[in-house]
Amino acid sequence: MTVIIRDFRTEDAGAVVRLRRACVPFQVTTEEALLFDVAHANPAKKYRLLLAEEDGELIGSAHTGIAYDSDDPGQSSVTPQVHPERRGRGAGSLLLRTAEEHLAAEGATSVYAWALDEPTSRAFAERHGYRPTRPAHFQRLDLAEATLPEPPPLPPGFELRTAADFADDPRPLFEADAETTSDEPSDISTDFDDYADWLNHTWNHPLLDRDLTTVVVIDGRVAAFTAAHTDARTRYASGMTGTLRAYRGQGLAKLAKSHSLHRARAAGYTDAYTANDAENGPMLAINRWFGYKICASEIRHVRALT
Secondary structure: EEEEEEEEOOHHHHHHHHHHHHOOOOOOOOHHHHHHHHHHOHHHHEEEEEEEOOOOOOEEEEEEOOOOOOOOOOOOEEEOOOOHHHOOHHHHHHHHHHHHHHHHHOOOOOEEEEOOOOHHHHHHHHHHOOOOEEEEEEEEOOOOOOOOOOOOOOOOEEEEEEEHHHHHOOHHHHHHHHHHHHOOOOOOOOOOOOOOHHHHHHEEEEEEEEOEEEEEHHHHEEEEEEEEEEOOOOOEEEEEEEEHHHHOOOHHHHHHHHHHHHHHHOOOOOOOEEEEEEOOHHHHHHHHHOOOEEEEEEEEEEEEEE
C-alpha cells in the first residue's frame, strides 16, 4: 500500500472535514468554512492544503502557509493531521516534508507546528527536528447540562451590542480585534493593520455568528467583545475574547462571553469549545468560572529551515 501526497480539490471537502473531526473533535469546522478558507486565503500566505492518500482513501492532511501578517519575516506554519486509525504508515512524515519544502521555496526560515500533548505526537515532532515552545489547552463546556452562572451586572454607562449591529461599519470591531490580538501570548507576532484582509478572512468567514458575537460598548466605542463561531447546528466555539486596554479590570470580557453563552444555549447549541495559551491566566480563570473543562492540550513546536 502506497501513500501519496497531493493538493486539495473541491470535491475533497467532505472527506477533509470528517478527517479533521476525527483528529481534533474539539474544533468546529464545516465544509463551507473549509472551502472558504481555501478560496479566500491571502495570496501572500502561499497557502496549500495538502492531502495524504492511501489506495484512494484520504488518511491525512496538512494546512500550511507563510505568516504574511507577521512583522518578523520568514515565519511560517504547518499543521499535519493523520487519522488516528491510519498512523504509522508514513503519511505524517510525507505531509510534513512536502510542506517544509514548499515553505522553504517561498522564503520561510522557520516553521511552527502544533502537536497534541501526548507521547506519540511529541515524539513525532522531536524526531523531525522540532523543539517545543509553548503549550495551550482546549476546553469544553456542556451547554446542554451545565449550570451557567448568571451574567455579571453591566457597569453603569456600558451597553451590550452584537456584531450584527456593526454590519454597516465593522471597522470598530476590526480595531478592537487588532488591539486585543496584539496582546495575546504567541510565538508569531502579528502586524494587524490590513482592514480589507480582516474583512475577507474574519468578518466574512462563514463560521462567524454575528448574532451571538457579543460586544460591550460605552459612548459608542467598543470596550470588549467575544467572537462566536458556530456550525449552525449544535457546536459553538469562542473565536477571540478580549478587552481593550483602557477598559480592563472591570470584568467586561466575562460579561460579553456570559451573555453570548446564554444566548447560544437558548438557540439550541449543546457543546461549547474554546482554546487558550497556557500562560493566559486571566482567560483560563474566566473559562473555569463558566465551567469549562480541559479536554485536550497541545504544544507548539518550531524548527529552523535554514
